């Protein structure tokens with residue numbers, strides 16, 4: 148699972164959960180893969196990101212580096228910054244571990260890089 | 272009618288799409304070709320902004336065939352599927368999209384407005400099934416469509432190619448989608464060809480838009496490209512099968528009889544029924 152996906156994911160579809168965001172990450176294996184850098188895509192996605200949640204997610208898997216806690220201005224021309232964000236969003240993958248619902252503590256296991264978001268019948 | 276040929280009648284999707292079935296999606300070139308073609312058409316129906324890398328959701332992504340088409344178009348995607356065997360094959364094939372195990376009918380769990388569009392190829396008909404005691408298809412569809420509606424950006428579209436079993440299913444699906452806030456409807460490509468016919472549900476977020484025309488339905492447009500039209504042969508075959516030729520006396524008599532059965536007012540049959548009129552009429 149990429150951090151981009153994590154940034155979009157909630158547990159709101161569970162019965163009784165109000166916001167379900169952000170999901171905690173406990174990772175036991177993290178991998179880095181190479182993905183073609185596409186500045187247009189990164190620029191399009193940044194305004195949609197929850198920046199704080201990306202920072203804490205990166206931090207919780209030890210990949211925060213020198214990412215600024217606040218989103219800088221004029222990002223379009225800041226290739227350095229865009230590349231960093233690209234790397235975090237697209238190239239860092241959680242291979243195994245758990246996603247954790249912030250309200251109920253329900254764990255969603257990640258195996259082979261795939262989070263299991265299947266709910267039990269009584270959670271729907 | 273419970274046919275054994277429809278996969279939905281055989282087992283729940285997470286069971287039906289086991290390792291053997293998942294393999295087919297990598298080894299059967301004809302099957303692959305069909306899935307790719309349908310995805311191409313679905314992407315076309317999304318009318319995404321040109322030359323813009325988008326974020327797309329692939330619902331029932333399976334082994335990632337549909338997703339690969341998205342990658343070819345320069346888009347990023349997240350794929351959701353209920354079958355871990357299908358997802359394993361997707362992993363093996365090293366697809367570019369990010370994968371997730373989940374059940375569409377339980378609803379999607381993304382933040383609002385995150386996706387520019389969604390495609391779904393050959394998966395939606397599964398939602399018509401009640402595979403567990405607790406499953407109510409209409410409810411699952413509504414949950415699915417309403418959570419999909421929320422995670423699409425304004426102006427976004429969703430295009431589903433699916434295999435409805437009958438018109439009631441099409442109606443149920445469309446109803447639930449509209450109830451969830453979408454506008455749009457069904458687009459049928461090549462409706463007159465039993466082989467090439469494909470059904471798409473095209474949904475819009477934010478206001479009514481013109482529903483695209485199905486391929487092979489424009490006036491003057493000849494059916495499936497590369498296929499010969501056999502209209503007149505078909506008529507003759509019908510006649511041979513015992514159905515009267517259109518506009519013939521027998522055809523009229525049969526139609527009148529049908530109408531009578533429906534309780535409609537019909538003129539009595541006479542020796543003049545179905546006869547050609549003289550010029551002076």
Ligand SMILES: C[S@@+](CC[C@H](N)C(=O)[O-])C[C@H]1O[C@@H](n2cnc3c(N)ncnc32)[C@H](O)[C@@H]1O
Nearest residue numbers: 284331332333336353354374375392393394397
């Ligand atoms: C015919 S396959 C098509 C896969 C892929 N879209 C393609 O074109 O190759 C249908 C897929 O829908 C998935 N599916 C069926 N019901 C589902 C559900 N409720 N939630 C998520 N996926 C589902 C199946 O597991 C299967 O992988």
